[in-house]
Amino acid sequence: MADNSQTDQTVTPEDEVVRICQDLIGIDTSNYGDGSGPGERKAAEYVMTELTEVGLDPELFESEPGRASVVVRIEGEDSSRGALAVHGHLDVVPANAEDWQVNPFGAEIKDDCVWGRGAVDMKDMDAMILSVVRDLARTGKKPPRDLVIAFLADEEAGGVKGSHWLVDQHPDLFDGVTEAISEVGGYSVTFPDKNGQDQRAYLLQTGEKGIAWLRLTAHGRAGHGSVPNDENAVVRLAAAIARIDAHVWPREYIGSVRQLLDGLSDLTGVSYADDDASDLLQHLGGARGFVEGTLRDTSNFTMLDSGYKHNVIPQSASASLDCRFLPGHEEDLMATIRELAGEHVEVTIVHRDIALDSPFEGALVDKMKGALLAEDPGAAILPYCLSGGTDNKALKKLGITGYGFAPLRLPADLDFAPMFHGIDERVPLESLKFGARTLQRFLADC
Structure with a gap:
């Protein structure tokens, strides 16, 4: 990890943002969505250190061992105004190192960019937030209104063990918050x-x-692979998949x-x-x-599971379906999926969000x-x-209006958006510094 001992008031957010981004990328917080993986605890402890070093008093919360989030409230000039939540998530999707030009957790600087898993989604924004908050604490400047700063677990699996857990178990952390900003907005295209x-x-x-992660399970009659079977669960599932895939959403x-x-x-x-x-x-x-x-609404199949031996027709077969619906469309989407799936295919909801x-x-x-x-x-x-979706969905349960504002001025030739969950994630150094300056300016005037 880079030296983080600087507490001089002359240090600016853009002086620190690259270091912090590298440090965060260097901590593997891969979220496999099945309870495995390293969790966010080590990254949360790093955030705690960065905040306490400048005199702040953050709290660390674990929904279960290793699944850690950090929250700190900063008093503003006018605490009677609605507070602003500024939040980011600490987890990242997994990365297959063999697919990358560099070590995805090496936080290497190459071609004037920081490379690594999370450079785009969203340890770049986490670094901007940390650098600006550290500056507020060092200088003693108060923002116009209270800020609730949150670094959250489990966003990449729907926030069940992060934002949703905090909102359900510790809603007092967000007392008085009326608006929020987070990821996937504020970046440039040319x-x-x-x-x-x-x-x-x-x-x-x-x-x-909105999000509807569904599991389709086809039921049929088990039997020997050599015997004709007109109740084959695999065939029923395949037919449902074909019907749903062929459907043209309006x-x-x-x-x-x-x-x-x-x-x-x-x-x-x-x-x-x-x-x-x-x-x-x-x-x-x-x-x-x-x-x-x-x-339009969308439905994409992502995983298949059926059978256990080449010569055995299984009794059931299942598929995972990722549906995303526009505001007001959830009921129609679910009804359409169930109709297309057919009578022999059960549709269950694995995770949904607004x-x-x-x-x-x-x-x-x-x-x-x-x-x-x-x-x-x-x-x-x-x-x-x-x-896609962000942790703003969880905050909406408390009546908080959320926006995506992770400001980045990007080179015209950088194909940025496809790097979300892609390979060779990287963010330009100058874009990070621009983001830190812009976020600092915004929070000084929010």
Whole structure:
């Protein structure tokens, strides 16, 4: 680990953010979603050290041994105002080292980037938060309102052992919190405008699709592999998979998606139709996939499990299905899946969570826009809906309105969005420093 002994008030967030990001990436917090893996405890202890070193008094919470989250409240100038939660998650998805150019937990600096699992999702933002909070504590500056800073466990498995557990078991930690910011928003994309000039736009995340992780289990008659069987569970499951995969989910543009497309159309001069926005979406580069996932509900099969011997027809066969639904669509999606699955296939919910849709207006949004534009004048700022999910879903149970704001000014040629859960994750050093400056500016004015 890098030396973290600096407590001089002349140290700025951008002086520390790269070091902290490297330190966090170097701690393996892989979340396999099945209870295995190292857990977040070591990373949580690191965060505790970084916070206590500058005089703060954070608390560490474990939902079960090793599954650790850290929370600290910072008093603001006006505690009568609604507090702001600033949160990130400490876990990461697993990484197969053989697929990477570098050790995914080596936190190597290469080509002016920090490489490693979590560099994009989301130890870069964790580092920004830590660096800015340390600066607040060192300098004694108070933010305009109370801040609740949270570093959470288990987001990559739905937050059951992290954000949802804290909200259910310790809701008092979020007393008075009205709004929140977290990951997967505030990063830039660059495209040619209507005059052929490079235009940088920041995608501010205002919405999230809901989650329905389902298990489909087909039931049939077990038997010998040499005997004809018209109640084969594998065949029944395969037929259900084919029907669901062939289903075309109707397209619908919710408010945040419509605002994004209209804004992008105005900037580029490229029009779009409700049934085809492909020419317009290509201007988003790697972020196109995230946006395409929000034009309709989606259902993708991810895992299969059946049988135990080559010559035995199994009694059951199962598949895992990842469904994401737009706000207000959950009941229709579930009814459609059950109908398509058919009478011999049972549909059970493994994990579900709500969809979010927050307004692209108001004082907090104005402050986020202002911080970005102060650091990058001339940029455009557009809303978008995330096809995935964040811990803002858990906070919504307490009435907290959440946004994605992890500000990064990115090189035009960096295909950033596909690195979420991808290989060779990396974040430019200058982008980290930009993010630390922007977040510092925002929290000083929030």
